[in-house]
């Protein structure tokens with residue numbers, strides 16, 4: 561097996577299968593998540609479901625962050641219990657025949673406040689703008705810049721504290737890198753994430769992450785990036 565930024569058709573089919581497993585796991589999470597569950601319980605559920613749907617394991621330790629814990633991009637699940645009307649951020653990936661997937665959604669059990677909706681929409685539109693220019697020949701730096709400029713213009717520039725994306729394959733993070741220091745150019749057949757976020761210390765965080773095969777602006781995941789409010 562090679563480990564190149566431009567994937568073969570076979571590699572792409574394995575990455576897509578890995579992403580399909582995670583799509584199914586996310587369906588299960590949306591069906592089962594409930595007030596009072598802990599971050600650790602949800603993370604354990606995700607592991608079990610990923611295996612049930614055919615993963616050989618996870619591509620990284622699942623991030624489950626409720627409420628203010630969402631302000632930490634790399635939050636490690638705790639015994640914090642879920643409350644009504646707060647954000648849940650889940651960042652997870654499967655491994656299928658050694659290939660990784662990477663997926664993040666932020667949603668609410670209950671209702672989002674107007675501030676939550678505002679922040680969510682800034683992140684969503686940042687993603688949509690970045691994806692619009694995602695194609696062969698474009699500088700990775702520029703994809704990051706489009707996502708970052710949108711968030712900065714909305715007044716949250718200092719709350720976007722990581723890069724916009726990365727390649728995915730045998731490794732969960734591999735070439736190319738889409739951040740403020742990138743010097744790579746996108747090529748057809750690269751598989752990359754777009755994952756802008758906003759993190760407000762002590763309060764909340766939002767991140768939306770999809771994977772794309774460069775050459776198509778259609779996300780690999782079938783899940784919406786519209787805000788989900790579970791009644």
Ligand SMILES: [Mn+2]
Nearest residue numbers: 662753755769
């Ligand atoms: Mn990622």
